[in-house]
Amino acid sequence: MRGCVLLSFLLSTASLAGTTLYHIVSEQELATLTKDNVYTPLNFAKEGYIHFSKLSLIHYYANELYKGESAKKLFLLKVTFSDDDINLKWIGDNPDYYIGLDLSMVEQKTQFIKDQNNQWILPEQGL
Known part of the structure; x- marks a missing residue:
């Protein structure tokens, strides 16, 4: 009996951990592409998903997708997704979310800054 209780506890806490992922968005995109507190990027109609990333790839994506002055604020x-979220799908190492993002799911919104080389960076604290 104790083994069953322990197994049940382990299974229930495993699903609480979830998967933490990140999405880059400009201030303008967030303001203009959010309706009823749900953010849906422009390319969603074409692609059918919102691309998320692991933290290790964020600097690369920020500086490739938002080069120069294409965004004033980034x-x-x-977002931490539950492990059983059927709208989060992985193709290799690429996580994609197949519905609009309810902004109540966002745990933290961190503003990028530009360094002396005009590269987007994140503040050292807070992630």
Whole structure:
């Protein structure tokens, strides 16, 4: 009996851990592409998903997708998805979310800053 209780506890806490992922968005995109507190990027109609990333790839994506002055303010959205979220799908190392993002799911919104080389960076504290 104790083994069953322990196994039940382990299974229930495993699903609480979830998967933390990140999405980059400009202030303008977030303001203009959010309706009823649900953010849906422009390419969603074409692609059918919102691309998320692991933290280790964020600097690369920020500086490739938002080069130069294409965005005045850039934010990183941190979201932890439950492991059983059927709308989060992985193709290799690429996590994609197949519905609009309810902004109540965002745990943290961190603003990027530009360094002396005009590269987007995140503040050292807070992630």
